[in-house]
Amino acid sequence: MKTKSLVLVMAISLIGMIFLSGGCKKDEPQNLADIAITEMNKALCAKCGQIKGSDLCCKPGAVKCDKCGKDKGSPGCCK
Numbered sequence: 001m002k003t004k005s006l007v008l009v010m011a012i013s014l015i016g017m018i019f020l021s022g023g024c025k026k027d028e029p030q031n032l033a034d035i036a037i038t039e040m041n042k043a044l045c046a047k048c049g050q051i052k053g054s055d056l057c058c059k060p061g062a063v064k065c066d067k068c069g070k071d072k073g074s075p076g077c078c079k
Helices: 002-022 032-043
Strands: none
């Protein structure tokens, strides 16, 4: 449960940083949801779905999801 809360806090922080660093640009506006998802995916391990560098990242013996192959219950898991 702590991991999902951490991911939520990270996502909110990223969206806040995007708004603060955006400034007045004349470029096409970007979809903030796509940017947040891209940044969140950079923070998640592609192999196990946990937050990179956390105690749970690539932990041996973790139960894998049948659909996506990532650790069950991880932020990167499909469920």
